[in-house]
Amino acid sequence: MKVIRVLLVGLGNLGRRFCDLIANKGPELEARYGLCLLLVGVADSRGCASDPTGLNPARIAATKRLGKSVGDLPDVGRPGQPAADLIAQTDADLLCEASPVNLSQGAEPGLTHVRMALERGMHVVTPNKGPLVLAYRKLHDLAARRGVQLRFDGTVAGGLPALYIGQRDLRGATVYRIEAVPNLCTGYVLELLADGLSWDEAQARAREEGVLEADPSFDLEGWDAAAKLVILVNGVMNFPARLEDVDRTGITGLSGADVVAARRQGRVYKLLATTDRRPDGSVIMRVAPTPLPGDHFLAHLGRKQMGVVYHTDIYGTIMAAIDEPTPLPSAATMLRDILDIYI
Amino acid sequence: MKVIRVLLVGLGNLGRRFCDLIANKGPELEARYGLCLLLVGVADSRGCASDPTGLNPARIAATKRLGKSVGDLPDVGRPGQPAADLIAQTDADLLCEASPVNLSQGAEPGLTHVRMALERGMHVVTPNKGPLVLAYRKLHDLAARRGVQLRFDGTVAGGLPALYIGQRDLRGATVYRIEAVPNLCTGYVLELLADGLSWDEAQARAREEGVLEADPSFDLEGWDAAAKLVILVNGVMNFPARLEDVDRTGITGLSGADVVAARRQGRVYKLLATTDRRPDGSVIMRVAPTPLPGDHFLAHLGRKQMGVVYHTDIYGTIMAAIDEPTPLPSAATMLRDILDIYI
Numbered sequence: 001m002k003v004i005r006v007l008l009v010g011l012g013n014l015g016r017r018f019c020d021l022i023a024n025k026g027p028e029l030e031a032r033y034g035l036c037l038l039l040v041g042v043a044d045s046r047g048c049a050s051d052p053t054g055l056n057p058a059r060i061a062a063t064k065r066l067g068k069s070v071g072d073l074p075d076v077g078r079p080g081q082p083a084a085d086l087i088a089q090t091d092a093d094l095l096c097e098a099s100p101v102n103l104s105q106g107a108e109p110g111l112t113h114v115r116m117a118l119e120r121g122m123h124v125v126t127p128n129k130g131p132l133v134l135a136y137r138k139l140h141d142l143a144a145r146r147g148v149q150l151r152f153d154g155t156v157a158g159g160l161p162a163l164y165i166g167q168r169d170l171r172g173a174t175v176y177r178i179e180a181v182p183n184l185c186t187g188y189v190l191e192l193l194a195d196g197l198s199w200d201e202a203q204a205r206a207r208e209e210g211v212l213e214a215d216p217s218f219d220l221e222g223w224d225a226a227a228k229l230v231i232l233v234n235g236v237m238n239f240p241a242r243l244e245d246v247d248r249t250g251i252t253g254l255s256g257a258d259v260v261a262a263r264r265q266g267r268v269y270k271l272l273a274t275t276d277r278r279p280d281g282s283v284i285m286r287v288a289p290t291p292l293p294g295d296h297f298l299a300h301l302g303r304k305q306m307g308v309v310y311h312t313d314i315y316g317t318i319m320a321a322i323d324e325p326t327p328l329p330s331a332a333t334m335l336r337d338i339l340d341i342y343i
Numbered sequence: 344m345k346v347i348r349v350l351l352v353g354l355g356n357l358g359r360r361f362c363d364l365i366a367n368k369g370p371e372l373e374a375r376y377g378l379c380l381l382l383v384g385v386a387d388s389r390g391c392a393s394d395p396t397g398l399n400p401a402r403i404a405a406t407k408r409l410g411k412s413v414g415d416l417p418d419v420g421r422p423g424q425p426a427a428d429l430i431a432q433t434d435a436d437l438l439c440e441a442s443p444v445n446l447s448q449g450a451e452p453g454l455t456h457v458r459m460a461l462e463r464g465m466h467v468v469t470p471n472k473g474p475l476v477l478a479y480r481k482l483h484d485l486a487a488r489r490g491v492q493l494r495f496d497g498t499v500a501g502g503l504p505a506l507y508i509g510q511r512d513l514r515g516a517t518v519y520r521i522e523a524v525p526n527l528c529t530g531y532v533l534e535l536l537a538d539g540l541s542w543d544e545a546q547a548r549a550r551e552e553g554v555l556e557a558d559p560s561f562d563l564e565g566w567d568a569a570a571k572l573v574i575l576v577n578g579v580m581n582f583p584a585r586l587e588d589v590d591r592t593g594i595t596g597l598s599g600a601d602v603v604a605a606r607r608q609g610r611v612y613k614l615l616a617t618t619d620r621r622p623d624g625s626v627i628m629r630v631a632p633t634p635l636p637g638d639h640f641l642a643h644l645g646r647k648q649m650g651v652v653y654h655t656d657i658y659g660t661i662m663a664a665i666d667e668p669t670p671l672p673s674a675a676t677m678l679r680d681i682l683d684i685y686i
Contacts, residue, residue, distance in 0.1 A: 159658045315502045329657065336658070
């Protein structure tokens, strides 16, 4: 039995579900893989908790569902302690960094967390796009220097293993074009618009469903899709793409009438992220609402689905999609990444 | 630079294309991965050729395209030598076994080739379903005992990394249902029938396109799909499924009128392979022509496409498909497998 001491920073939608996962899957992971995930420290925005003999993940999840901070937990909690201190002071094998994405403020505090953990010789697993978008190469170089792994499957298209397929299963190929619908929220809103709902109604419904964040502009203006495209291009095309090089248009300029009219003509609007490799090896990156013809693979994506298409020289065209009715698959990418490191 | 001495047995559709691949991709593989694939021996049904300093893969492919045996090549050829002798006598790191699938005769000679190579301490890469269907567990045990790798991504759904996705990216999950359209030929014929062609016309067209084998019953009667399902269930569900446990119906009992009528009702006939996990851990396996509703992921597959759907407990529903206009992606799975072993 191999015990892996895990730090978890960020206890929002994904962090909480990850706690549920290791609580529920613990015995199965031990039986199938001989691995025991021991949660030795957790942090939310208001404090930390730690216990070298292991926190109870179900209790952590329950605490958060009650709206409390883990800093207030008796015995193990330290209210007000920043996550960075937890990372600096706790002995652990691996950091799960699930703090909120923050592209506008230098990807902090996630970037600092990831960097600190790698410096300290921990593996890092993160669904947080920010650090990867802003420092893809530097973080990989740091991980290589420290002899640890950096995994981030959850940064692109939720629980779809888009990155693993692109990075591993397409080895040996030239990927000359990628098309993706990597953002769930915009697909959901566009479907509602196509059904004839107004923008206000569609946004309200998406918010009720938990699909739309309080500040929806990150999704609706295409920043999320652009960030994912940058990670795909770095990871799969091995090209140092930057966010500022993405030609980005969100969906807010579309009217409901546009979307309805497209459907009548057999076309389906999606916020499409595409990249094409130029003959000189550089790439063109674009995010824009696009009326896909009905026979396009990505036109068939349902309301809570995301997908990616890889056009390759030797593996044909490979397409993958996920139906993700809840954020569980996105949270489970942290488990996938951990198992990929240790098995 | 790591030199990998490769034996290639079977120089049909896939073996020839694999020779092209290593001829064309050689410099790229060296530059990107530091790997040199040295073809030290090849075999077809009429003879062998070998050279410890490396055969020219482009010359091997050209020889086969002229209808000749590699056994007749000057200097390096040995007409009439069986492949088993080549495997027994040649020092190599890895065997690519691409001889024809032969389920009815104990998967021979492929099974013997795979077994011999593993016994001799070679890694084995094979798109040949036969040995895996008939001896999945035994071959894995043998590989483990000898400390070598056995890879067979090309056995299921051509160039689609269906097995890698199922075995690696779904780790930690329970896969409770698999649906697949793993056979290209039947999808092609069913599409032509739906377009109104007669059975004779559809078969003739498929044969012209190289999609239908001389003896089409292996595909049309569902044996190929059943074999692939057995490998999927062994590999992804970790259950010792057997070919004789598949409830198998081919497409030859369908009339063109059935298929056309289904399309008029918005349904699409596919030769669907499904498996469901029972509560006791055992599985139900079925291959049958199935009129899929228009919104089913696999209903959208085009003429030369194959696909798979994994229903999981924690990663949602993950769907993948490939568009494979030529057999190149199927041949390239051998390269994918080799890179997966060595990188």
